[in-house]
Amino acid sequence: MPGPVLEFWYDFASTYSYLAAMRIEAAAEEAGVKVHWRPFLLGPIFAAQGWTTSPFNLFPDKGRYMWRDMEREAARLGVPFCRPDPFPQNSLLAARVALVGLDQGWTPAFTKAVFAAEFGKSRNISDPAALSIVLTDLGLDAGAVMEQAQAEANKARLRRIGEEAQLRGIFGAPCFVAEDRELFWGNDRLERALDWATARARHSDVPV
């Protein structure tokens, strides 16, 4: 019988997606939930709302608060944190590369390494060289992966995932989506999403 599953929707430019990525595996394992990693781009979703950049840039008080809150939350979780420059980073290439890993199983490791480079070491993740270093460190053939990432079929796949995000009502990141499409937004909602996924799996065990 299949166990509970939760989709983890994240954008590599998103600060709170970083926090969620660093802790979701341990939390999901403890809850007995399988995680499906869903890298996507927030840019088109923001653009559809008339935003040309991150709301944290558009609304300065909200932005100032977020940077301070991230400092506190990163310290609480015991992960490093520095402010990327520029913010937001262009996450297109990283998202394309992460998609390639979905079929090969290395997307979680790649995602955590990219987030750690971006928010822990101030690396610019739009730089193909920075991503190649991450891939090589994971024992992968960076050149081959980059080629697959930039193939037309993979670009189209990322666009389809973006359309799926909009259909599901995703408006920010991170989001967690249960099998019944129940949506949870924000790193703060991870535990509630895991609870939902496990409760739903229990109920679906009951013959109708």
Next chain:
Amino acid sequence: MPGPVLEFWYDFASTYSYLAAMRIEAAAEEAGVKVHWRPFLLGPIFAAQGWTTSPFNLFPDKGRYMWRDMEREAARLGVPFCRPDPFPQNSLLAARVALVGLDQGWTPAFTKAVFAAEFGKSRNISDPAALSIVLTDLGLDAGAVMEQAQAEANKARLRRIGEEAQLRGIFGAPCFVAEDRELFWGNDRLERALDWATARARHSDVPV
């Protein structure tokens, strides 16, 4: 020696302020923190960002999510929840009345009763009659309180509090502000804010 203090900034129209108001007293008592209630108006702060209504109305996906999240969170906290019509409610009069109670000590009870009427019984809180019922139920002279609420000095006091909110970088509600001006935004951050307030009070016990 004075114990830890936390300011609770809330707008009567704000959904998550309702949740925070219903639980802050018990949580603060357990943490040994004194709460200063700070009713204020988000409207001028939103207007300064170019918003003419709640962001939950301006951004439909965000709004749809909030209503669903409020349903879940209210159920979790065991408080009733219905969607006010119109949303947001005009919270000007309720905020003015709540200010009157600050000097007389009934602001917490009034605030909880107004939120319960608004989000539990679909009462329109811009209606003076609805607020008078709340005041009368609290054993107060509703007519006298209403007169004080609408006095010029009290109106000016609410405007000053609004200016103070902007100076403190408050951009949404609820917010919690510690004595050192550390800001926490959202019902989800209440526990962190209480932790901060108690830790700070411990440190200030140490002679410098």
